[in-house]
Amino acid sequence: KQEVTQIPAALSVPEGENLVLNCSFTDSAIYNLQWFRQDPGKGLTSLLLIQSSQREQTSGRLNASLDKSSGRSTLYIAASQPGDSATYLCAVNPRPNDMRFGAGTRLTVKP
Amino acid sequence: DARVTQTPRHKVTEMGQEVTMRCQPILGHNTVFWYRQTMMQGLELLAYFRNRAPLDDSGMPKDRFSAEMPDATLATLKIQPSEPRDSAVYFCASGLAGTDTQYFGPGTRLTVL
Numbered sequence: 157k158q159e160v161t162q163i164p165a166a167l168s169v170p171e172g173e174n175l176v177l178n179c180s181f182t183d184s185a186i187y188n189l190q191w192f193r194q195d196p197g198k199g200l201t202s203l204l205l206i207q208s209s210q211r212e213q214t215s216g217r218l219n220a221s222l223d224k225s226s227g228r229s230t231l232y233i234a235a236s237q238p239g240d241s242a243t244y245l246c247a248v249n250p251r252p253n254d255m256r257f258g259a260g261t262r263l264t265v266k267p
Numbered sequence: 268d269a270r271v272t273q274t275p276r277h278k279v280t281e282m283g284q285e286v287t288m289r290c291q292p293i294l295g296h297n298t299v300f301w302y303r304q305t306m307m308q309g310l311e312l313l314a315y316f317r318n319r320a321p322l323d324d325s326g327m328p329k330d331r332f333s334a335e336m337p338d339a340t341l342a343t344l345k346i347q348p349s350e351p352r353d354s355a356v357y358f359c360a361s362g363l364a365g366t367d368t369q370y371f372g373p374g375t376r377l378t379v380l
Contacts, residue, residue: 257310
């Protein structure tokens with residue numbers, strides 16, 4: 157059974173800092189991996205999607221990497237801003253339409 | 268701005284009552300997903316539909332939960348009878364078959380007393 161773990165559970169940083177969120181998964185046979193953002197009381201917003209054949213994806217200040225062999229992905233946020241404060245969820249698809257989510261990292265960026 | 272809508276946003280009910288949650292997927296989307304989020308279990312897939320047909324509902328407790336799509340613009344998730352352990356936020360998401368992006372609704376926060 158695919159298990160997804162995210163470390164740390166919570167992170168607080170000053171504005172402007174670069175930071176890395178970690179995601180690990182137990183079964184390397186994945187279809188794709190996605191990073192989501194969840195704001196309090198809201199649904200999830202997809203940030204980046206990495207197909208199993210890809211190594212990384214970038215969108216603005218966000219960069220996500222994928223190392224299937226080691227079962228790891230990282231989400232790098234450059235020059236963090238208070239508006240980045242949210243919970244970030246990693247989700248692994250063992251197959252299409254079968255997402256397994258991590259518990260999330262709650263990020264606080266202090267002005 | 269196309270969005271997934273869910274009603275109600277909040278529901279408080281007593282144990283044993285029937286609960287119905289509704290979802291309107293984005294127009295044109297043909298896959299619909301139901302998820303449940305709790306502090307203990309995180310986000311779990313309950314069921315998903317393609318072209319209104321259930322493809323996978325293995326994550327759903329069959330004895331009390333049921334999911335349907337009466338038409339392409341409405342998905343429902345029913346709990347009968349509800350129990351306190353069903354308290355959670357229930358999310359609906361929609362997407363297009365053949366793509367991997369899901370668009371999430373704002374969720375229904377259910378509290379069963």
